[in-house]
Amino acid sequence: MINQDIVAGIDIGGTNTAYGLIDHTGKTLYSSSIKTNSDEGAISFFKRLADEINKALSLIPEKTILTGIGIGAPNANYYTSTIENPPNLNWGYVDVKKIMSEYFDVPLVITNDANAAALGEMKFGAAKNMKDFIVITLGTGLGSGIVSGGQLIYGHDGMAGEIGHTIVFYGGRECGCGRKGCLETYVSATGICRTALEFLSNYQDASELRKFTKETLTSKDIFTAAKKGDSIALRAFDFTCRILGFKLADSVAHTSPEAIFLTGGLANAGELIFDSTKRYMEENLLFSYKNKVKLLPSGLDNNYAAILGAAALVTSL
Amino acid sequence: MINQDIVAGIDIGGTNTAYGLIDHTGKTLYSSSIKTNSDEGAISFFKRLADEINKALSLIPEKTILTGIGIGAPNANYYTSTIENPPNLNWGYVDVKKIMSEYFDVPLVITNDANAAALGEMKFGAAKNMKDFIVITLGTGLGSGIVSGGQLIYGHDGMAGEIGHTIVFYGGRECGCGRKGCLETYVSATGICRTALEFLSNYQDASELRKFTKETLTSKDIFTAAKKGDSIALRAFDFTCRILGFKLADSVAHTSPEAIFLTGGLANAGELIFDSTKRYMEENLLFSYKNKVKLLPSGLDNNYAAILGAAALVTSL
Numbered sequence: 108m109i110n111q112d113i114v115a116g117i118d119i120g121g122t123n124t125a126y127g128l129i130d131h132t133g134k135t136l137y138s139s140s141i142k143t144n145s146d147e148g149a150i151s152f153f154k155r156l157a158d159e160i161n162k163a164l165s166l167i168p169e170k171t172i173l174t175g176i177g178i179g180a181p182n183a184n185y186y187t188s189t190i191e192n193p194p195n196l197n198w199g200y201v202d203v204k205k206i207m208s209e210y211f212d213v214p215l216v217i218t219n220d221a222n223a224a225a226l227g228e229m230k231f232g233a234a235k236n237m238k239d240f241i242v243i244t245l246g247t248g249l250g251s252g253i254v255s256g257g258q259l260i261y262g263h264d265g266m267a268g269e270i271g272h273t274i275v276f277y278g279g280r281e282c283g284c285g286r287k288g289c290l291e292t293y294v295s296a297t298g299i300c301r302t303a304l305e306f307l308s309n310y311q312d313a314s315e316l317r318k319f320t321k322e323t324l325t326s327k328d329i330f331t332a333a334k335k336g337d338s339i340a341l342r343a344f345d346f347t348c349r350i351l352g353f354k355l356a357d358s359v360a361h362t363s364p365e366a367i368f369l370t371g372g373l374a375n376a377g378e379l380i381f382d383s384t385k386r387y388m389e390e391n392l393l394f395s396y397k398n399k400v401k402l403l404p405s406g407l408d409n410n411y412a413a414i415l416g417a418a419a420l421v422t423s424l
Numbered sequence: 425m426i427n428q429d430i431v432a433g434i435d436i437g438g439t440n441t442a443y444g445l446i447d448h449t450g451k452t453l454y455s456s457s458i459k460t461n462s463d464e465g466a467i468s469f470f471k472r473l474a475d476e477i478n479k480a481l482s483l484i485p486e487k488t489i490l491t492g493i494g495i496g497a498p499n500a501n502y503y504t505s506t507i508e509n510p511p512n513l514n515w516g517y518v519d520v521k522k523i524m525s526e527y528f529d530v531p532l533v534i535t536n537d538a539n540a541a542a543l544g545e546m547k548f549g550a551a552k553n554m555k556d557f558i559v560i561t562l563g564t565g566l567g568s569g570i571v572s573g574g575q576l577i578y579g580h581d582g583m584a585g586e587i588g589h590t591i592v593f594y595g596g597r598e599c600g601c602g603r604k605g606c607l608e609t610y611v612s613a614t615g616i617c618r619t620a621l622e623f624l625s626n627y628q629d630a631s632e633l634r635k636f637t638k639e640t641l642t643s644k645d646i647f648t649a650a651k652k653g654d655s656i657a658l659r660a661f662d663f664t665c666r667i668l669g670f671k672l673a674d675s676v677a678h679t680s681p682e683a684i685f686l687t688g689g690l691a692n693a694g695e696l697i698f699d700s701t702k703r704y705m706e707e708n709l710l711f712s713y714k715n716k717v718k719l720l721p722s723g724l725d726n727n728y729a730a731i732l733g734a735a736a737l738v739t740s741l
Binding site: 274277362 | 501509552554555556557568570573575577578579580581582583584585586587589590591594601602603670673674675678679680681682708710711712713716
């Protein structure tokens with residue numbers, strides 16, 4: 108019996124790092140996660156991660172050979188295989204390829220998490236037959252991966268696809284990037300909370316959201332309230348969708364995609380996000396793009412999407 | 425002696441259509457132009473154009489073989505080789521490949537004029553060694569061609585690259601596309617005239633532009649006045665650059681180009697356009713893109729740029 112080629116997919120987040128072993132059909136043979144521990148230091152973290160992956164490799168019953176490692180991580184550079192000053196980790200500049208080469212003698216590919224999500228969607232998800240699409244990840248921030256002509260757009264420096272940092276309102280909300288008015292300050296789990304808090308101040312409507320503070324309010328609370336018809340929560344969703352639809356029309360004018368996928372926590376709000384965003388996008392599209400661009404949910408299992416995306420980075424898969 | 429392969433490059437504009445015969449080094453062996461005559465009808469126009477090209481082929485002394493035809497035209501679709509409702513021509517839907525196949529038995533490739541300009545810059549101009557760049561054409565409108573990873577971005581429908589129709593101000597100036605606030609209503613030869621007229625109304629400064637009307641003012645008049653220090657003209661340039669720099673920062677966040685080329689009439693204003701636009705773009709760039717993106721003039725001879733771009737469409741060249 109021939110050994111089966113598998114790939115390790117790793118998704119490094121600010122809090123948790125998920126990893127899995129994936130076969131060429133996209134089946135996850137093993138998956139687990141470890142804490143990222145932002146103060147631990149990169150050397151120690153990657154040693155711990157390598158130990159876990161080696162343990163996982165010894166645990167799966169199938170005859171397998173590890174043929175590559177794909178990593179999705181914040182501020183990851185595809186060209187240099189480095190992570191550069193990730194926003195939520197005290198790592199500074201990390202040469203991931205060099206560190207990991209001490210543990211594994213296989214090709215390693217790395218890119219930012221939203222780019223990995225786009226590749227995962229193309230290889231294993233709902234973009235299997237698409238050559239031009241955009242994936243928008245709606246998490247703490249807004250990430251994006253742009254595929255054009257079947258190729259992920261990396262840009263000349265490996266850092267393309269930061270639609271979350273296009274500007275909606277000049278001089279608008281302060282962003283973590285140091286500028287003001289970025290899309291992700293309005294459209295993200297954090298953004299919709301900021302909007303709800305602003306609306307609680309602007310409008311007099313009774314709202315179950317009034318019991319929350321800036322520290323306790325989450326996007327899930329807003330979703331729960333909206334489903335019950337809470338007017339502040341509904342206004343917050345409508346505003347979020349209006350801004351997103353408006354800016355997606357700009358993105359369409361760049362790469363004319365067949366579809367835009369919305370993924371991540373906020374996309375779980377389903378029609379509350381998809382229906383209104385589609386309507387506002389259509390309202391703002393140039394005539395030649397109208398009624399051509401699909402707005403779709405991910406075709407990947409939420410639990411494995413990030414590691415499948417990372418695994419999809421490895422072309423041998 | 426072996427016959428030399430040449431390509432015909434054609435740039436169809438609303439008023440004039442330029443055409444030329446180009447060799448593989450980018451040398452223009454012959455060039456001329458005919459009136460486009462918007463009311464003539466496409467069948468008659470292309471017959472006239474074909475006759476002119478055949479005449480040109482008989483005139484050049486070199487031993488040559490025509491190996492392809494490239495056409496840049498408004499609203500041209502790369503995938504279908506059609507022109508669809510060009511804004512300034514009463515043509516409706518035109519199957520260019522079918523019409524031209526009656527006159528020439530060579531491959532024909534067609535795309536919009538700004539895409540052609542980008543290909544021309546990559547093949548013969550200042551983007552020869554670049555894989556990621558954007559060309560912005562500042563003419564009556566604002567066109568754009570985006571190259572990523574060495575490939576022109578056509579999008580799933582062949583209509584990508586309409587940065588002129590991203591929206592600057594929601595509900596802003598009326599655009600020819602039927603929407604409001606599009607970039608090209610502010611940044612183009614027409615856009616800067618609209619700005620100057622608005623500023624002549626808003627400000628009391630003495631200005632030599634006060635002698636013009638909406639009908640007589642041209643962007644060249646504003647440039648001439650600006651060079652002499654006319655404050656309204658200078659304000660109009662500054663405003664134009666501010667809007668352009670602001671929106672280019674958004675485009676950089678999509679494809680992270682090595683350079684952005686400004687071409688077309690308004691780009692002839694030189695440092696009046698380039699210096700301020702660069703400064704405003706840098707002010708608005710996400711930190712990871714700062715001081716990385718060059719803002720450059722075209723490397724092509726202005727007289728031949730459009731036909732060289734069209735010729736560059738033909739890959740056999």
